[in-house]
Amino acid sequence: MIDIADAAQKLQDAPLLKEEAVLPPPSQPADDIMNAVLDTPPPPPPSSPLPKKSRFSRMNIIVASLLFLLLTIPLAVYFVSQQRQLADTRSKAAYVTSESKLYIANLDKTSLSVIWKEQADSKGCSVAKNTQTQKETKACDNSLSRMHLITLTNLDPYTPHELSAQGGQKISLHPFFGATVISGLFDERKPPSRFVEGTIVTSGGQPLKDVFVVISPLLTDRFYFPIASKTDQQGVYSVDVSLIDAQIPVSSDGYLVEVVDRLGKTLTEQKVGSASADQIPTVTVAQ
Numbered sequence: 001m002i003d004i005a006d007a008a009q010k011l012q013d014a015p016l017l018k019e020e021a022v023l024p025p026p027s028q029p030a031d032d033i034m035n036a037v038l039d040t041p042p043p044p045p046p047s048s049p050l051p052k053k054s055r056f057s058r059m060n061i062i063v064a065s066l067l068f069l070l071l072t073i074p075l076a077v078y079f080v081s082q083q084r085q086l087a088d089t090r091s092k093a094a095y096v097t098s099e100s101k102l103y104i105a106n107l108d109k110t111s112l113s114v115i116w117k118e119q120a121d122s123k124g125c126s127v128a129k130n131t132q133t134q135k136e137t138k139a140c141d142n143s144l145s146r147m148h149l150i151t152l153t154n155l156d157p158y159t160p161h162e163l164s165a166q167g168g169q170k171i172s173l174h175p176f177f178g179a180t181v182i183s184g185l186f187d188e189r190k191p192p193s194r195f196v197e198g199t200i201v202t203s204g205g206q207p208l209k210d211v212f213v214v215i216s217p218l219l220t221d222r223f224y225f226p227i228a229s230k231t232d233q234q235g236v237y238s239v240d241v242s243l244i245d246a247q248i249p250v251s252s253d254g255y256l257v258e259v260v261d262r263l264g265k266t267l268t269e270q271k272v273g274s275a276s277a278d279q280i281p282t283v284t285v286a287q
Contacts, residue, residue, distance in 0.1 A: 101174040102126075102165050105214065105228035106151065106243055109184035113151040113228055114163060115214070116171050117264040124148035124167040131160045131180055145262040147212055149230055157184045176223075186225075190246035198280035200235045200259055202287050207235025211267065212260040215280070217244050217252040218271060224248070239280070257283050 106113040114126045125140035126148075139150050148167060155161060160180035165171040173181070200208040209231050216226040224247050229237040244255075254274050259267045272281040 102163055102171050103174055104163070104177060104181055105149075105226045106240065107181065107183070107185060107225045108240075108243060109157045109187045109190075110155045111151060111153045112155070112161075112181065112183065113149060114165060115147075115149050115212070115228060116165050116167075118146045118148070118167045121146055122167040124150060124165060126150040126152060126163065126165040128152045128155055128161040128163050130156050131162055132156075146264045147260060147262050149212055149228055155183045158187070159183055186243075186246035191242050193240050194242045194245070195238050195240050196278050196280055197236055197238050198257075199282045200231050200237070201282060201284055203284055204287075207231070207233070208259070208267075208285055209233050209235055210262060212262075213237045213239075213283075214258045214260070215239060215244070215255045217248055218254045218256055219248065219252050241280075255280070259283060259285055 101116060103115045104112055105115055112128070116124070118124070121144040123140065123142060123144060125138060128137045129135070130137075133156070135156065137152050137155055139152050141148060141150055148165070150165075160182050162180055163173045173179070198213065200211060200213060202208055211231050212228065213231065214226050214228045217224050224244065227239040227241065227243050229239050231237045252274065255272050256269065257272055257280075258269045261267055267285045268283065270283050272283065
């Protein structure tokens with residue numbers, strides 16, 4: 001028979017293994033817990049959604065781009081047209097002085113000027129022959145030069161003339177003009193003669209003497225006979241602008257001025273405003 005008192009005593013003396021197994025570990029100090037909390041990085045902030053681009057912002061960009069194009073296109077067109085106008089004016093002008101070709105300027109009812117360039121320095125003479133009467137009119141210069149500008153006067157009006165020049169070699173009229181030139185070709189529309197002066201100076205302000213000046217209107221619709229002259233010791237020249245006015249149904253907004261030295265070298269080509277009552281704007285040649 002089991003002794004109840006003895007069993008109870010044994011139960012008290014037995015080790016509490018099961019209870020020790022479930023005891024929690026000793027608690028951590030309060031400082032260690034606080035440090036662990038502080039060392040833990042904070043959670044990232046919640047990401048906010050990107051703002052949607054406004055429809056009006058996109059529209060503003062499109063409008064600004066269109067305005068920029070509208071502003072720049074006319075400027076580009078104007079620049080290109082100006083360059084084309086200058087090129088066309090040069091191509092139609094009679095003063096394109098290739099060697100051994102005769103060009104015409106200052107075409108009037110009873111006179112005209114001839115321009116040409118020799119291959120070497122020479123004295124030059126020019127002859128105009130009336131194709132109806134065979135009458136010849138001759139004029140010469142007395143200076144040695146490769147470039148020549150000679151004016152023939154006392155021609156029969158409204159008459160075809162054959163033109164030639166003699167310097168170091170015989171020179172015929174440029175094929176551009178055809179076989180003859182008619183004196184007084186534009187006389188029906190010609191206003192009264194209007195001589196104006198112009199001045200050619202260097203970049204230092206000194207007069208440029210004994211250079212050839214050839215002037216054409218800034219129009220490119222067709223060919224125009226230019227006016228031409230030569231500067232004096234003060235760099236001054238004189239031309240009759242009515243000879244250009246007679247060829248133009250409406251006034252142009254200026255002239256193309258070419259300055260050529262005695263060797264036939266172009267010193268400058270410049271666009272200038274229209275002549276005033278008695279003067280063409282001064283042209284400066286860089287040197």
